[in-house]
Each structure stands twice: as structure tokens, then as C-alpha cells.
Amino acid sequence: MSAILFHQRDAPDVRLRGAERFWYGHVLESIAYSFIPNHARGIDYDPKQFAMKLNTALRLGNEFVRWMARVHGQCEIFAWIHGDDREFFADLLERGCREGLFRHKLEKADMGYTTLITSLRCYSGPVVMSYSVTERFPSNTVDGISAEYEHGSFDDEESEEWNNLTDEQRWDVAFLALSNNDHKLRIEPAHITTDCYRFGSGDDFLDAPKKPKKKKKPV
Numbered sequence: 001m002s003a004i005l006f007h008q009r010d011a012p013d014v015r016l017r018g019a020e021r022f023w024y025g026h027v028l029e030s031i032a033y034s035f036i037p038n039h040a041r042g043i044d045y046d047p048k049q050f051a052m053k054l055n056t057a058l059r060l061g062n063e064f065v066r067w068m069a070r071v072h073g074q075c076e077i078f079a080w081i082h083g084d085d086r087e088f089f090a091d092l093l094e095r096g097c098r099e100g101l102f103r104h105k106l107e108k109a110d111m112g113y114t115t116l117i118t119s120l121r122c123y124s125g126p127v128v129m130s131y132s133v134t135e136r137f138p139s140n141t142v143d144g145i146s147a148e149y150e151h152g153s154f155d156d157e158e159s160e161e162w163n164n165l166t167d168e169q170r171w172d173v174a175f176l177a178l179s180n181n182d183h184k185l186r187i188e189p190a191h192i193t194t195d196c197y198r199f200g201s202g203d204d205f206l207d208a209p210k211k212p213k214k215k216k217k218p219v
Contacts, residue, residue, distance in 0.1 A: 003132045004075050006116060009171045011123040016112040018132070021075070023103060024068040031065060032056035035205040051200035059204055063192045064101045067092060070187045073199055075129040078137050078178055079185045083125045088189045090120035126175060138167075138174035145177040 002018030032053045054069045061069070067089075070079060081089055096102035097113050104113055120127070128137045135141055140162045165173065178185065191197040198204075 003112070004071065005130045005132055005136060006119070007128045007130065007137045007171075008119070008123055009125055009168065009175070011119060011125075014112065014116045014119045015132075016116060017106075017109070019106060020103060020111045021072060021131075024072040027065065027068055027101070028053060028057040028061075028072060031060055032205060048200065048203075052203050052205050054199050055202065055204035056206060058197060058199075059195055059206060063092065064096045064099070066192045066195075066197070067096070067187075069199075070191065070197070071129065074185055074187075076131040076134045077185065078128050078130060078139075078142065079187055080126055080128040080175075080178060081187055083127075085187075085189055086120040086124070086127070088192075089187075090117045092192065093117050093120075126179070128175065128178065138170040140170075140174070142174050142177045143181055145174060 002021070003015040004018070004021055006014040006016070008014075035056055036053065050073070054073045057065055057069050073079075093102060093113055094117050097104040102113060103111050105111060130136045130139075162170070
């Protein structure tokens with residue numbers, strides 16, 4: 001069963017059920033739907049259309065929707081939370097469950113929020129996300145990973161240097177590269193409380209021009 005994974009250096013991984021990511025996608029689609037042209041509805045495989053859908057939800061939604069958009073859009077590419085922000089996100093998730101937008105349980109199955117909230121409050125350090133059916137963190141696919149470590153090249157899938165590292169060393173190397181990137185993958189409290197973050201080019205469907213209608217040929 002698929003899951004959103006929350007990785008920590010010195011604590012166990014936490015799983016949020018994949019069904020909850022499906023729910024996130026459904027909520028985001030519902031918010032953006034009336035603004036999406038007919039030809040673009042349901043198209044998530046087009047990166048530009050997907051980003052525009054997420055940006056539309058970011059623009060129209062509240063703090064819980066902004067969390068959904070960031071996680072749904074970036075959990076597969078290692079979105080992350082700074083250790084200083086753990087309590088903020090624990091509070092956010094707790095309130096979202098209480099208000100019913102995050103599904104605490106589904107048909108008596110625990111979605112994973114209780115464990116995630118507890119983990120955010122009980123441990124320290126950054127938290128990095130991944131998706132269980134794609135690459136997991138720590139990974140040697142993080143951009144710039146070889147440039148961050150002086151003892152070898154790690155960006156080869158069969159890298160002997162990478163395979164010889166301990167779990168802690170892999171985390172340190174991968175997170176150093178991740179955190180030294182442009183921080184577009186860091187989810188900050190300001191991105192949740194205010195409408196200040198955008199995916200890709202920043203375009204959304206509210207301001208996008210409609211697809212022009214084809215002119216009928218004269219009979």
C-alpha cells in the first residue's frame with residue numbers, strides 16, 4: 001500500500017496512508033475545477049497544467065489547502081521541513097484533523113496523523129518527505145550531491161562510495177545537498193499562513209487565457 005513517508009535522521013520513519021494523498025488531490029482538483037478549461041481537466045501528467053492547478057488551489061485555499069498542495073506536489077521530490085518548524089506543523093495537522101479537512105481515520109483505518117503529530121513534537125531536526133512508490137530519502141539522486149562531499153562521487157546509481165556509507169552518513173550527505181539547493185522544496189510556515197508560494201512559472205487558471213474556440217469554416 002502506498003504512503004507518504006516522513007524521514008528523520010534520528011527517529012523512525014512515519015507513514016501517512018496513500019489514500020490521504022489521493023484525498024489531497026481530490027480536494028485540490030475540486031477547488032480549482034471551475035476555473036480549469038475543459039481541455040485541461042484531469043490532466044496531471046502535464047507538469048505545467050499540474051502546477052497551474054496547484055497554484056490555483058494555493059491562491060484560493062486556506063492554510064490546510066496550502067499544506068495539501070505542497071505535499072501533493074512535492075512529496076515525491078523530497079519536500080522538507082526545518083527542525084525549528086516542527087511544532088508549527090504539528091499544530092497545523094492537529095487542527096486540520098479536528099476540523100475534518102484532514103481525515104484522521106477512514107473506515108476505522110488510522111491514516112497516520114496521530115503518529116506523525118507525536119513524532120513532530122517528540123523529536124528534533126529536519127523532516128524530509130518521499131513517496132513509497134518512488135525514490136526514498138536519503139537518496140543519491142538529490143541535485144548537487146557529489147559537490148557536497150569531498151570523498152567521492154555519489155550520483156551514480158551503483159556508486160560504491162554511496163553504498164559504503166552508513167545510514168547516518170547517507171542522510172548527512174543527502175540532506176546537505178538538499179538544503180543547499182534553492183529552498184524551493186522547503187515548506188515554511190509563511191508558505192502556509194500567507195499566499196506567497198507558487199509552483200513552476202507561477203501561473204494559475206484564474207488569470208490564464210481561455211483556449212480560443214476554433215472558427216467554423218464557411219459552408
